Amino acid sequence: MSGPQDLYPWLVADVGGSNARFGWVEGPGAPVARLRSYAVQDFPGLEEAVRRYLQDLAVELRAQGRGCPAPRHAAVAVATAVAGDEVVLTNSRWRFSRQALQAALQLQSLRVLNDFEALALSLPRLRADQVRAWGGQLPAAAGCLAVIGPGTGLGVAAVLQTGQGWQALPGEGGHATLAPADDFESALLTHVRGRHAHVSAERLLSGIGLPTLHEAVCAVLGGQAAPEALTPELILERGLAGQDALCERTLDSFCAMLGGFAGSVALTLGARGGVYVGGGIVPRLGEAFFQSRFRERFEAKGRFQSYLAGIPTVLITDTLAAMGGVSLAIEQSLPGAAVVKF
Structure with a gap:
């Protein structure tokens, strides 16, 4: 008989123009862990970077006397607009097919979302040590939350509390x-x-x-x-x-x-x-x-x-906050998944 543990592990990633960051969720209630970052320019594409991460993770786990099961589900945040099967990164040469990547990695599911959609999804679970609030008090997560992000460009997104969970509202x-x-x-x-x-x-x-x-x-x-x-x-x-x-x-x-x-x-x-x-x-x-x-x-x-x-x-203040949003995207798409901490 299957249970929540059969949904794991998860692979989460946040891919920008310069760096691709990866993380691992081992089981129900586990935090996003095993974080690693790789330079985009060092790989011809996302699949090759994922395989390097999984190889490095396997070495790390073997050193601890543990095995490294293949990920069952994955979600990737990308610094570009997401529409259709083909994903083309705005500020790098990387491009990939969502269906082809899912098949190559033998994943049960693959979510691809805009990077600011992922950052918006992270907002409801941000901790006090990940932020600094004007006035010093972190607000309770409720209703509609917005995020703006002056980086290389200027991102804007929001997340809305609904009866079915948190719904991201990406935009330009x-x-x-x-x-x-x-x-x-x-x-x-x-x-x-x-x-x-x-x-x-x-x-x-x-x-x-x-x-x-x-x-x-x-x-x-x-x-x-x-x-x-x-x-x-x-x-x-x-x-x-x-x-x-x-x-x-x-x-x-x-x-x-x-x-x-x-x-x-x-x-x-x-x-x-x-x-x-x-x-x-x-x-x-x-x-x-x-x-x-x-x-x-x-x-x-x-x-x-x-x-x-x-x-x-x-x-x-936490530059890896979006990883929490990526994991929430998987969690909300899988009935029976446990709450992920970050």
Whole structure:
């Protein structure tokens, strides 16, 4: 007679343009464990990277006197839009067929989801040691929760509590038109529109957008182009160190405009359960983020200021948080699966 244990083990993965991260869920109630990361450029495709992970895992388990059973179910988060059988990674040469990968790995099921869909699914189970809440108190997971993520690009997604579990709402909100809140921001956007017909939030509020924002700040404040083209890393380094007034102003504008955008996301989705901030940029700002105008601008929506004042804002500090969402995607698709911890 079969039981919950027969559903395991699970393979979970989070694949970006540069790195592919893998984890393992051994049995009912077990946490996501055996985490390993591999450089995407080192493998011709996802299947080869999975097989390397399974080989390395087998070596690790044998050293502990244990066997390594083949995974029964798997879920993979990918940094691209997911539609149809063929999956093409946005920022790498990897592409794969979902059906072919499932057959090659002899899986009973394979879920493929967008990376921000996975991050959204992680929100209901985030622990206090994985986040830092504005105001210090982690909100209870209920209703609708939203997440925005300034990384290389700008991701936006949400998760909604339903009678059948948590339902992710993936989208492309980072490409929504960015709105200014004052004359200075209007001048910034006017300058950027001189080069780009459409100024999306991602155009300025992302890793690829920081140099564009910096160039606009230099043009508006100094009346000329930036003295040198700076990488996002240099803008962050100089701005946080107080070495460059224009870089400092760039980061100040980044945080303020991100707050305004986050408030718009909260209003659009009715995300009264909280707006979470992921991605790789904001955690690097440290205390500067919590001393910035982010929260002020989050609430600055006129008649709806009191509505937004009651919505928590939370920074995700754990860079592997999405793995919890990937495991939840499997759990919710398998009746009888036990709750996975992360």
